[in-house]
Amino acid sequence: MIRTRPREQGAQAPPSNLTRRVLTSRQTRLGLIMLLGMILFTIVGPFLAPHSPTAVIAKPYASPGDGLLLGADSLGRDIVSRILSGGVNLTWMGIAATAGGVTLGTTIGLVAAFAGGIVDTLLMRVVDVLLTFPTIIMAILFVSMVGPSRILLVILVAIGLTPGMARVMRGAARPVMRREHVMWARTIGLPSRHILMREVLPSVTSPLMVEIGLRLMWSVVGLASLSFLGFGVQPPAADWGLMVSENKDGLAIQPLAVIIPAACVALFTIGGNLFAEGAARVIGRTEGARS
Amino acid sequence: MAIETTTDNAVKAAPTPGPSQRSALPWLIARRALTGLVTLWCVSVIVFVATQAMPGDVAHIILGPSASAEQVAQLNQNLGLDQPLLSQYWNWLSSVLTGDMGDSLVSGQPVSELLAERIFNSATLTAIAMVLILPLSLLVGLLAAVFRDRLLDRSYLGTSLIVTATPDFVIGSLVIALFGTVVFKVLPPVSLIPPGDVPWEHPRQLVMPLAVMVLVGVTYLSRLVRVSFIDVLESEYVQLAIIKGLPMRRILFRHALPNALAPSIPAASIMAAFTIAGSVVIEYLFAYPGIGSALVDAVAGHDLPMIQAIIMLMAVAFFCFNQLADVLGTLNKSR
Numbered sequence: 187m188i189r190t191r192p193r194e195q196g197a198q199a200p201p202s203n204l205t206r207r208v209l210t211s212r213q214t215r216l217g218l219i220m221l222l223g224m225i226l227f228t229i230v231g232p233f234l235a236p237h238s239p240t241a242v243i244a245k246p247y248a249s250p251g252d253g254l255l256l257g258a259d260s261l262g263r264d265i266v267s268r269i270l271s272g273g274v275n276l277t278w279m280g281i282a283a284t285a286g287g288v289t290l291g292t293t294i295g296l297v298a299a300f301a302g303g304i305v306d307t308l309l310m311r312v313v314d315v316l317l318t319f320p321t322i323i324m325a326i327l328f329v330s331m332v333g334p335s336r337i338l339l340v341i342l343v344a345i346g347l348t349p350g351m352a353r354v355m356r357g358a359a360r361p362v363m364r365r366e367h368v369m370w371a372r373t374i375g376l377p378s379r380h381i382l383m384r385e386v387l388p389s390v391t392s393p394l395m396v397e398i399g400l401r402l403m404w405s406v407v408g409l410a411s412l413s414f415l416g417f418g419v420q421p422p423a424a425d426w427g428l429m430v431s432e433n434k435d436g437l438a439i440q441p442l443a444v445i446i447p448a449a450c451v452a453l454f455t456i457g458g459n460l461f462a463e464g465a466a467r468v469i470g471r472t473e474g475a476r477s
Numbered sequence: 478m479a480i481e482t483t484t485d486n487a488v489k490a491a492p493t494p495g496p497s498q499r500s501a502l503p504w505l506i507a508r509r510a511l512t513g514l515v516t517l518w519c520v521s522v523i524v525f526v527a528t529q530a531m532p533g534d535v536a537h538i539i540l541g542p543s544a545s546a547e548q549v550a551q552l553n554q555n556l557g558l559d560q561p562l563l564s565q566y567w568n569w570l571s572s573v574l575t576g577d578m579g580d581s582l583v584s585g586q587p588v589s590e591l592l593a594e595r596i597f598n599s600a601t602l603t604a605i606a607m608v609l610i611l612p613l614s615l616l617v618g619l620l621a622a623v624f625r626d627r628l629l630d631r632s633y634l635g636t637s638l639i640v641t642a643t644p645d646f647v648i649g650s651l652v653i654a655l656f657g658t659v660v661f662k663v664l665p666p667v668s669l670i671p672p673g674d675v676p677w678e679h680p681r682q683l684v685m686p687l688a689v690m691v692l693v694g695v696t697y698l699s700r701l702v703r704v705s706f707i708d709v710l711e712s713e714y715v716q717l718a719i720i721k722g723l724p725m726r727r728i729l730f731r732h733a734l735p736n737a738l739a740p741s742i743p744a745a746s747i748m749a750a751f752t753i754a755g756s757v758v759i760e761y762l763f764a765y766p767g768i769g770s771a772l773v774d775a776v777a778g779h780d781l782p783m784i785q786a787i788i789m790l791m792a793v794a795f796f797c798f799n800q801l802a803d804v805l806g807t808l809n810k811s812r
Binding site for chain 1: 512515517519523524527528638639641642643644645646647650651653654657658659666750753754757762772775776777779788791792795796799
């Protein structure tokens with residue numbers, strides 16, 4: 187039934203087209219390559235580590251040499267191995283939190299825009315309350331009580347991403363609700379879920395794509411910062427954020443133990459931002475001003 | 478760091494359009510105050526639920542697994558945890574509202590006393606940072622707008638993209654490595670302020686945390702200034718002024734500046750809000766004795782009343798700055 191309906195003018199381009207369009211920008215390509223590269227690095231890394239990331243094999247802050255390419259950290263563990271093993275949690279937790287937050291936020295935003303009225307008001311009030319807590323503060327609040335479980339952190343960061351996402355998607359979806367194909371679908375009484383998934387969602391892929399890049403960056407920033415504060419991945423496990431705080435007192439002796447993990451986090455998040463901003467620019471240029 | 482979510486959206490999308498838009502300002506403010514109170518009440522419920530009403534035994538979390546049954550019972554009684562939840566909440570809320578936040582479980586001193594100096598230190602740091610950020614952002618944003626799409630602007634945009642994406646603790650660690658310990662050893666790598674001293678008696682200790690805050694803040698704010706300057710410079714009346722041959726300096730400062738300033742003011746308030754969240758990381762990194770590092774210590778020491786007080790304080794301050802931004806944004810629009 188859907189398929190027989192004539193495609194009206196101005197209907198959104200299919201997503202594959204959007205992807206191709208967005209990838210015409212050099213900045214977006216660079217961002218995507220950095221992101222994928224870092225993800226690959228964190229996944230393959232643990233298998234390449236020459237030593238166990240938790241084994242004490244040298245003196246604390248031992249200098250490079252003796253088979254240790256970068257030397258040893260504050261407890262005498264191999265820095266190379268810890269860097270290679272220290273990103274995988276960030277990757278899966280960051281991606282999981284982004285997926286959760288984006289899905290939840292998009293759902294809330296679309297439902298609010300679709301339903302309107304009291305549902306819209308209520309949902310947006312809930313969003314306002316959630317916005318009162320900066321993600322990191324909310325995470326600290328719950329972690330302090332429940333303990334730093336990784337699943338909990340993913341859920342907390344996802345909840346932290348949700349309200350902003352909901353606002354953006356609601357804003358993007360509201361004009362779509364007045365389009366003919368959506369009104370048509372509503373008139374003939376298609377189920378709401380069907381309308382949201384098949385008629386509305388495909389029309390908001392552009393902001394969605396930008397937001398996914400941004401949210402991925404924010405969840406990695408948030409998770410790494412929590413790790414740095416000691417509320418994320420717990421010692422003795424290797425984790426970039428944790429490595430920075432573990433080794434910061436030895437910065438004068440062994441600067442690489444701080445700078446390299448810090449740079450790894452930065453490469454990851456900068457990749458996300460390059461992609462998001464590049465995509466936003468391409469979309470802005472080809473579709474007119476965003477939102 | 479990422480000045481997080483919603484910031485941009487909040488500026489753009491914040492004022493919920495409704496029938497009130499054209500009504501009188503006092504009514505608008507009253508409505509905001511009311512929804513604000515409801516929101517803050519929700520916040521207090523969240524904080525309470527997260528800390529006291531969590532499934533599991535709070536006393537065990539505080540005392541650790543090796544605590545005896547008597548100790549647990551004693552603590553439960555001290556904290557009022559043996560009472561029904563609703564009355565616990567009521568007691569807690571009423572004492573918080575009267576400014577009594579209980580005693581610290583670690584030192585036994587009143588929380589309000591312990592926090593007073595910390596709050597003062599954090600507020601001082603934030604205030605100095607804001608004083609530096611505002612004019613700098615204006616200058617940077619203006620320069621970038623005037624030299625739009627030229628080398629200066631492009632390198633500015635590239636830098637800001639990187640700074641925005643980089644977590645505060647990474648920037649901070651690099652700054653410490655650069656000026657504190659590894660390359661130039663000119664500044665103290667930690668910002669310990671002895672208790673009883675006011676922060677500005679130790680200016681050298683403040684330089685690095687301030688540098689990080691200013692870098693992050695200017696990056697965020699100047700981008701908004703740049704965009705609004707570009708909008709103004711493309712507007713008809715500025716174009717006309719250029720055609721008329723008015724000197725560029727006069728156009729920029731007399732005509733463009735006031736109009737470009739307006740959209741940046743709510744953004745500045747949002748930035749202040751995010752400084753509060755960012756302060757946790759920066760204060761911890763530099764061991765600066767503020768409210769953010771107090772929170773990290775309190776969590777490490779399972780100091781429940783401290784955690785509750787600090788998080789309530791941060792949420793309220795964060796909320797107030799965000800509300801202020803919303804109101805300022807609405808005022809701008811209605812003008």
